[in-house]
Amino acid sequence: MNVFADYHHSGLYHSLSLLFEKRLGGILYSPVGREWYDQGYWRYSEDPKIVHDYLETEIETAHDLGWISWDRYDPIKTGEHEYSITEAGSKFMLRRITLEQFKKMDFDYVVPTIYNNEEPFLRLRDKFQPKAKMLRNFGNCDEVTTGKIPNLLNSTCQWPTREDYTTQLDRGKFNSVTWRQEIDTNVFNWARPPCSKTIRSLLGDPKGSLDYPTWAHHKQALWEFKWLMHGPGGDAGFLMERDLANAFKNSDFIWQVKFRGDGFGHTLHHAYACGRPCIIRGSYYKECIGEPLLVHDYSCIDLEKETFNGFLRKMRYWAEPDHLLEMSKNAYGLFKQEVNFDKEFEDVKAFLERAK
Numbered sequence: 506m507n508v509f510a511d512y513h514h515s516g517l518y519h520s521l522s523l524l525f526e527k528r529l530g531g532i533l534y535s536p537v538g539r540e541w542y543d544q545g546y547w548r549y550s551e552d553p554k555i556v557h558d559y560l561e562t563e564i565e566t567a568h569d570l571g572w573i574s575w576d577r578y579d580p581i582k583t584g585e586h587e588y589s590i591t592e593a594g595s596k597f598m599l600r601r602i603t604l605e606q607f608k609k610m611d612f613d614y615v616v617p618t619i620y621n622n623e624e625p626f627l628r629l630r631d632k633f634q635p636k637a638k639m640l641r642n643f644g645n646c647d648e649v650t651t652g653k654i655p656n657l658l659n660s661t662c663q664w665p666t667r668e669d670y671t672t673q674l675d676r677g678k679f680n681s682v683t684w685r686q687e688i689d690t691n692v693f694n695w696a697r698p699p700c701s702k703t704i705r706s707l708l709g710d711p712k713g714s715l716d717y718p719t720w721a722h723h724k725q726a727l728w729e730f731k732w733l734m735h736g737p738g739g740d741a742g743f744l745m746e747r748d749l750a751n752a753f754k755n756s757d758f759i760w761q762v763k764f765r766g767d768g769f770g771h772t773l774h775h776a777y778a779c780g781r782p783c784i785i786r787g788s789y790y791k792e793c794i795g796e797p798l799l800v801h802d803y804s805c806i807d808l809e810k811e812t813f814n815g816f817l818r819k820m821r822y823w824a825e826p827d828h829l830l831e832m833s834k835n836a837y838g839l840f841k842q843e844v845n846f847d848k849e850f851e852d853v854k855a856f857l858e859r860a861k
Contacts, residue, residue, distance in 0.1 A: 695780050
C-alpha cells in the first residue's frame, strides 16, 4: 500500500505514519521539490519563504529556517529525500518524493490534510493516479472543504462546512469516520508527578496568545510556583522533539489556555496520557474532541469556574503532593477511559474498506 499526503503538521503526519505504516503495513510519502508548487499541485501557502522551507530544502541542511526548523526533529538521512526523524519522542520515517517520482509510482490513497491542497491533490490524482482513492483529513477547528472528496477522516467533533463557513455538508453523501490522531503511548504514558510546583506552557505562540496577560497575572500571584513558557519569546526556549515527553512528565500542571481550543489537540492528549492535569478555559474546549478529559476540580482547573482568588486557592490545594497525585491519577484515568486507539483503528479500517 502506497499513500501520499501533504506534510504541514508533524504530529498529524506522525499519526498518519502510525496508521498507514505501523498498523496497515503501507508506506507513506510526502512531496519535495519546487515543481510541486510551480505546476500547481501544492498550495499550502503562496509565501515564497514557506514554499522554500517545505519543498526546496534538504532537511539535513535546513537549520533555523524560522518557519519550520528541522533541527528540532534530529533528522538522519537514510536515502534520497528520506530521513529518520523524531517527533514527540518517537522515531519514524519521513519519505519525500519528487513530482516525477510520484508519476512513476502507484498509489492507493491520496490524502490532503488542509483545504488549500484539496483542489490541487484532486487534479494530481485525476491526472496521474486515477485508481487512487481520495481521503480528506480534518484536524482543526472550523474546517472548510470543497465537498468534492467523498471520504472524510475527521479528528474533531465538528462537522466541516463548505467554503462559505455556514453551509454544512450533507453527512449522508459522505463516507466518514471520527478518529483521534494516534500518539505513541509507549512514550507518553503514566508517570508520577514530580511535585515541584511546575506549571509549563507549550503553546505555539505563547506571547501572541489572547490569554498571555492571564498567564503573566497569575504567574505574579503564584510566585512560589515555577512557571516555564516554551515557544517563541518564551523564557524556557524551544524544546527538541526528543525531550517533549520528559517535559510533560517533569511538570505538575500544563497551561493549555488556548483560544478556540483544538480540533484534535496533541498537547492536551500528550498531557493526559502522562497524567498531567491542565489549566484551561472550558469554553475554549466546548464541543472539542478533548472536552471529555476536562472535568473541573477533578482532572483540570478551569479558570472560568473560579474567581481569581479562588483559582489561587485551588492551585495551592491541588499542588500539595497527595492532592496532586489524586488529580494526576484522575487525568490519566479519563485518558484511559476516553481514548482507545485500537478500537478507533478498527473504525478506520472499516472506513477505508468503504472508501469510494
